[in-house]
Amino acid sequence: MIVRYATYEDLNTIVALEKLSFPFTTWNKTQWEYEFKENPCAHILVLEESKVFAYIDFWLLYEQAEICKIAVVEPLRRKGAGSILLKEAMKIMLENGVERINLEVRTNNYAAIELYKKFGFEIVQTKEKYYEDGQDAYQMIWKGETCPR
Numbered sequence: 001m002i003v004r005y006a007t008y009e010d011l012n013t014i015v016a017l018e019k020l021s022f023p024f025t026t027w028n029k030t031q032w033e034y035e036f037k038e039n040p041c042a043h044i045l046v047l048e049e050s051k052v053f054a055y056i057d058f059w060l061l062y063e064q065a066e067i068c069k070i071a072v073v074e075p076l077r078r079k080g081a082g083s084i085l086l087k088e089a090m091k092i093m094l095e096n097g098v099e100r101i102n103l104e105v106r107t108n109n110y111a112a113i114e115l116y117k118k119f120g121f122e123i124v125q126t127k128e129k130y131y132e133d134g135q136d137a138y139q140m141i142w143k144g145e146t147c148p149r
């Protein structure tokens, strides 16, 4: 398995994985094109083994970072891929002086919440009706007290 920075050639694969992984809050191709070409804060990593099957998109904002998207194609979940991507992303963040990482996650997304907790994230608040479909989000943060495994 290889973790690497995504290139523009990965765009269509990421858009396809995105549709499968985020049925309610799908970023379309235009939004991903913006991430690749115009968002100076965006960092996109992919995981591949013969082909790309997982990605993470995060923003570096000086001493803070925001995890925007992380997804692993369904048949390959729960085999450590999400952890590999998150660990690599957090390594890059720490190398860039990040002291606090922020994210929002659906309150019913047990898998993602458990993944983030494993890496030292804590739920700090519930944002009611945060998503377009009316679902609540937890805001989770990592403040540097715990090291990524």
Ligand SMILES: CC(C)(COP(=O)(O)OP(=O)(O)OC[C@H]1O[C@@H](n2cnc3c(N)ncnc32)[C@H](O)[C@@H]1OP(=O)(O)O)[C@@H](O)C(=O)NCCC(=O)NCCS
Pocket: 021, 022, 069, 070, 071, 072, 073, 076, 077, 078, 079, 080, 081, 082, 083, 084, 104, 105, 106, 109, 110, 111, 112, 114, 115, 116, 118
């Ligand atoms: C969240 C997601 C990226 C996790 O990726 P993954 O490759 O399955 O995660 P890992 O195999 O590295 O799991 C790491 C830990 O997360 C937790 N976890 C992952 N999936 C879980 C599940 N289905 N149930 C409970 N805990 C789970 C466990 O603590 C697990 O450690 P363990 O296997 O040693 O118990 C994946 O489920 C996914 O793509 N979901 C759809 C997209 C999404 O919701 N992204 C998050 C948006 S905020």
